[in-house]
Amino acid sequence: MTDKDIEKFLEDMETQIVEQMDNKKLLARVFAEFGLIKEDIKKLNEEEEKLNEVTGGSIEKIEEQQRNSIMVQKIKELQNPSYLDEFIRILRKPPYTLPSNYFQPETGLILNVDVGDSGPQRYKTERMEDALRMLFPGSTTYRYGAPKKILCGQFSRNNTADLTLHRLSKGPVFEIDGRKVYEIKTLRTRNPVFNDGRQWVCRQCFSISDGDETCHHSNQLRMPLKKAGSNFPDIETVELSSRNISETKYFRYPLNQFIEDVSFLEEMKVGVVLTGFSRGIGGSVTRIIYDPYVGYEIKTKGILFKLRPLDLNFVEQIFAERHLIRDIIIGLIFHQIIPQLSDHSIPLYHAELFTSVIIKALELDKIDNNFDFEKVLVEIGEDEWVDQATTEIFNEVRLYAGRFSIDAGIIRDIFDRVKESSLSKEKIIEYIRELIINSISHALFIAGCTTSGSLYQELDYMVPKDPNGRLKDEIIVFDSANGSNGASQLIFDYLSLPEEELGFTEDEKENLLYRPRYLDETFAELLLPCKQGVIDRMYHQSISVLIDEEILRLQLKHLENLAKESSVVFDKIKQAGIQNIFPLGIGLRPIEDDIIEFQRESEKMREVASICIHGCPDCIALGNKSKPNQSVERYSISKYLLDILFKYNTNEIRLYSDAKLEDIEKVLQKSKVVILSKKINDSKCDYEDLEKRISDLIGKRIDSKFIKLSGKWFDCPITNPTHIEISYMMGLV
Amino acid sequence: MSHVDEKNFAIVQFDLLVQEYMKSSHNKEVFVYLISPYFLNYRISTTWPSFTSNFYGVSDIDTFEDLLRLMRQNEISIKVLTYSPKYMKENTSIKKRHIMRQDDFIKKLYDYGCQIFSSPKVHSKLTVTSQGVLFGSANITPSAMNYDQWNIGQYFPRSMKKDYEEKLLYANEKFSDSNPLKPEDLLA
Numbered sequence: 001m002t003d004k005d006i007e008k009f010l011e012d013m014e015t016q017i018v019e020q021m022d023n024k025k026l027l028a029r030v031f032a033e034f035g036l037i038k039e040d041i042k043k044l045n046e047e048e049e050k051l052n053e054v055t056g057g058s059i060e061k062i063e064e065q066q067r068n069s070i071m072v073q074k075i076k077e078l079q080n081p082s083y084l085d086e087f088i089r090i091l092r093k094p095p096y097t098l099p100s101n102y103f104q105p106e107t108g109l110i111l112n113v114d115v116g117d118s119g120p121q122r123y124k125t126e127r128m129e130d131a132l133r134m135l136f137p138g139s140t141t142y143r144y145g146a147p148k149k150i151l152c153g154q155f156s157r158n159n160t161a162d163l164t165l166h167r168l169s170k171g172p173v174f175e176i177d178g179r180k181v182y183e184i185k186t187l188r189t190r191n192p193v194f195n196d197g198r199q200w201v202c203r204q205c206f207s208i209s210d211g212d213e214t215c216h217h218s219n220q221l222r223m224p225l226k227k228a229g230s231n232f233p234d235i236e237t238v239e240l241s242s243r244n245i246s247e248t249k250y251f252r253y254p255l256n257q258f259i260e261d262v263s264f265l266e267e268m269k270v271g272v273v274l275t276g277f278s279r280g281i282g283g284s285v286t287r288i289i290y291d292p293y294v295g296y297e298i299k300t301k302g303i304l305f306k307l308r309p310l311d312l313n314f315v316e317q318i319f320a321e322r323h324l325i326r327d328i329i330i331g332l333i334f335h336q337i338i339p340q341l342s343d344h345s346i347p348l349y350h351a352e353l354f355t356s357v358i359i360k361a362l363e364l365d366k367i368d369n370n371f372d373f374e375k376v377l378v379e380i381g382e383d384e385w386v387d388q389a390t391t392e393i394f395n396e397v398r399l400y401a402g403r404f405s406i407d408a409g410i411i412r413d414i415f416d417r418v419k420e421s422s423l424s425k426e427k428i429i430e431y432i433r434e435l436i437i438n439s440i441s442h443a444l445f446i447a448g449c450t451t452s453g454s455l456y457q458e459l460d461y462m463v464p465k466d467p468n469g470r471l472k473d474e475i476i477v478f479d480s481a482n483g484s485n486g487a488s489q490l491i492f493d494y495l496s497l498p499e500e501e502l503g504f505t506e507d508e509k510e511n512l513l514y515r516p517r518y519l520d521e522t523f524a525e526l527l528l529p530c531k532q533g534v535i536d537r538m539y540h541q542s543i544s545v546l547i548d549e550e551i552l553r554l555q556l557k558h559l560e561n562l563a564k565e566s567s568v569v570f571d572k573i574k575q576a577g578i579q580n581i582f583p584l585g586i587g588l589r590p591i592e593d594d595i596i597e598f599q600r601e602s603e604k605m606r607e608v609a610s611i612c613i614h615g616c617p618d619c620i621a622l623g624n625k626s627k628p629n630q631s632v633e634r635y636s637i638s639k640y641l642l643d644i645l646f647k648y649n650t651n652e653i654r655l656y657s658d659a660k661l662e663d664i665e666k667v668l669q670k671s672k673v674v675i676l677s678k679k680i681n682d683s684k685c686d687y688e689d690l691e692k693r694i695s696d697l698i699g700k701r702i703d704s705k706f707i708k709l710s711g712k713w714f715d716c717p718i719t720n721p722t723h724i725e726i727s728y729m730m731g732l733v
Numbered sequence: 734m735s736h737v738d739e740k741n742f743a744i745v746q747f748d749l750l751v752q753e754y755m756k757s758s759h760n761k762e763v764f765v766y767l768i769s770p771y772f773l774n775y776r777i778s779t780t781w782p783s784f785t786s787n788f789y790g791v792s793d794i795d796t797f798e799d800l801l802r803l804m805r806q807n808e809i810s811i812k813v814l815t816y817s818p819k820y821m822k823e824n825t826s827i828k829k830r831h832i833m834r835q836d837d838f839i840k841k842l843y844d845y846g847c848q849i850f851s852s853p854k855v856h857s858k859l860t861v862t863s864q865g866v867l868f869g870s871a872n873i874t875p876s877a878m879n880y881d882q883w884n885i886g887q888y889f890p891r892s893m894k895k896d897y898e899e900k901l902l903y904a905n906e907k908f909s910d911s912n913p914l915k916p917e918d919l920l921a
Contacts, residue, residue: 497783517792518783521783521785521792524785525785525786525787528785528786528787529787530787531787531788534787547759548759549758549759550757550758550759550807551758551788551789552788686759691752691756691864692864692890692891692892694752695749695752695864695865695890695891695892696890696892698735698744698745698748698749698752698865698888698890699735699737699741699744699745699748699888700735701735701736701741706740706741706744708744708748709748709751709752709784710783710784710785711784711785711786712755712784712786712788712789713785713786713787713788714787714788729785731783733744
């Protein structure tokens with residue numbers, strides 16, 4: 001419209017108003033309003049003319065101008081406007097996103113963080129996955145200059161943080177274990193406020209005096225917070241889509257005894273769920289659960305490992321390992337306590353105390369070779385230990401620095417519920433199964449990271465569950481980046497060493513490539529006994545003298561030095577026996593009469609006794625990467641169980657050093673690999689005969705292949721009589 | 734005794750050395766004698782070092798040099814008997830770049846603490862450790878170890894005492910009859 005057209009249109013409108021309005025007062029008001037509307041219409045017309053000068057009136061160009069305008073606005077909102085990819089991704093929907101580096105997880109999803117400032121800087125735009133890992137409710141951030149607390153509200157009553165104080169999606173985006181998961185739209189924050197000028201933490205629930213969390217517990221439970229605690233998010237994952245398998249491969253012997261087949265998932269949807277956060281203060285960790293859960297969905301690629309079902313003959317073998325069954329029962333007790341603590345809104349870190357007290361009441365830390373698990377299962381269902389444990393718990397808390405204020409009635413109720421939990425052989429078997437699946441999942445995840453050169457945050461893993469919540473015989477390792485980051489593809493490509501061919505390919509001859517690490521190599525190494533565990537067990541069983549290995553001696557030296565510093569503690573462990581070392585590492589035990597020494601030495605004992613039997617950071621423990629969370633990791637995996645499974649699965653190919661040459665050759669012909677072992681339990685004994693046997697075999701031709709040395713390891717099981725086992729592996733190439 | 738040819742020459746040598754490396758952890762009576770007129774570094778087949786262990790880091794080896802360096806870290810005595818680069822330059826028609834490669838490799842091994850000997854008479858090819866003897870026609874060079882040449886030889890484990898000791902005695906005699914390599918034996 002031209003200016004003249006506008007003028008004429010407005011004049012016509014004015015005439016019609018005058019003709020149709022009788023009320024003079026109303027006419028004056030309408031004229032006043034109409035005057036303003038005329039002004040607005042004229043201004044809009046002027047702006048349109050200016051826009052037409054730029055765009056030539058093209059709708060496409062007008063839309064482009066609008067996009068540019070939005071983009072500029074987004075740039076202004078970003079923290080780092082200088083990086084192109086920082087804002088390109090926010091204008092595109094996945095999978096059309098640009099990762100800022102090859103392995104960076106990028107969902108393309110964003111959320112706002114309300115930092116509370118006035119003006120346009122109030123809302124900061126953040127990537128969803130970053131926000132959920134760094135800016136999770138309950139944490140404090142310095143990302144925006146002054147510290148900002150991401151609100152979680154009061155959780156002290158039931159260890160549950162109400163996340164509805166943030167702006168969430170109107171409906172759930174998906175579900176996990178029957179619980180709805182919402183997407184965060186805006187995270188709300190506040191400046192931490194310390195009313196009395198000093199920061200305190202509640203010993204009971206670990207709430208902090210920051211004006212957000214507040215705490216309903218007694219003031220007497222508050223202690224000055226001298227050092228900030230550590231917070232980390234508890235993240236779970238769930239498979240959301242049907243599987244799109246593009247290729248299936250198989251491991252070779254003996255790994256195929258663990259894993260039936262391995263498939264590449266070309267496309268999979270994964271729900272990433274923030275279920276809560278864990279807070280660690282002074283060596284104890286508590287867990288706060290979010291209500292509702294929050295999360296997001298990614299499309300990625302992964303590898304499905306189908307496990308072989310648990311062999312019942314193997315289970316029977318486990319039941320012969322009495323100390324191991326005792327440890328498994330302890331783990332089961334721990335898992336019975338966890339839901340009781342949640343029901344009574346008691347922080348999760350108390351689970352160790354309750355477990356320790358039950359161990360003492362049932363004398364599970366004093367077992368010998370006559371340990372009868374069936375008798376213990378009966379005893380757990382009786383009243384006797386409950387009375388004892390209810391008294392004992394107050395003796396043990398004297399050894400802890402913090403105050404303990406749980407009502408005696410609640411303590412009794414927790415013990416009563418453990419008593420009524422009907423632990424049975426079937427439950428033990430199912431728990432063994434879970435321990436094995438979880439342990440293999442950790443080993444595969446670590447091996448996958450090594451093979452692909454990925455960091456823990458670049459890969460992820462999950463153990464799918466059936467509708468009843470039972471773990472399936474499956475493990476999925478997947479890229480944690482939306483649209484994939486190539487790590488799982490790399491792992492799948494390097495799944496298994498190629499059938500060894502002599503010589504080099506033309507490509508290998510021309511390019512001096514470095515040797516890749518194959519998944520089966522790294523996975524197999526994680527199935528061998530833990531180096532640290534072997535050393536510790538040798539030392540505590542006093543059999544390190546049996547073997548003069550420099551490579552072991554160096555590490556034993558460290559333990560010998562520790563023993564000199566804490567002779568009382570080491571003597572106590574020796575008296576208790578190596579078979580009781582796992583329970584000695586749970587909770588605290590009185591050692592000295594002097595109360596100060598009492599506490600110090602008790603803690604030392606817990607530390608020394610926590611040697612690697614069921615897992616440590618040197619082997620398969622993942623810390624805060626473990627599922628469902630770090631607090632229960634110790635009771636969710638068992639390296640020792642995995643060691644026994646490895647032995648069980650390699651029984652067919654295992655011979656001893658005195659085996660006949662023809663028997664060795666038979667095994668090699670059949671399985672292409674043989675393990676030759678020797679047990680050492682005599683101080684005069686060495687393994688020269690085994691070395692000679694290996695020398696005799698090197699390079700021998702079997703059919704069209706040659707025997708080659710392909711492994712050597714040490715083991716030191718917890719057995720009676722004690723021994724060290726040395727194994728060599730020979731393969732055919 | 735095992736028959737050895739171009740297909741398993743490198744396998745036997747690699748395993749003999751790896752075994753000696755592991756043995757050095759508990760037994761100080763370990764040694765390596767390497768006799769070969771031509772002596773060059775070579776790349777080890779990418780699949781061989783596949784080695785499963787909870788204590789030994791053998792899998793990270795890419796070349797023959799890596800393996801010798803690892804052994805020297807465990808203070809294993811390594812003696813090498815070969816042609817001196819100067820002799821090769823002045824008395825053979827070997828290409829200059831091959832001589833330079835041998836010169837470089839010898840210098841590296843010297844830096845790792847290997848004892849290098851030379852003799853113009855050396856023609857035998859022998860690898861001896863405390864666990865066995867490998868001998869035959871193959872030099873320690875990429876072309877011999879990577880199947881480009883036809884070679885033949887034999888491997889005697891230590892359990893074949895008489896044969897093993899004969900070869901060991903032979904090696905000791907030849908080292909005695911050779912001269913330790915001097916700076917002037919290398920290329921400038």
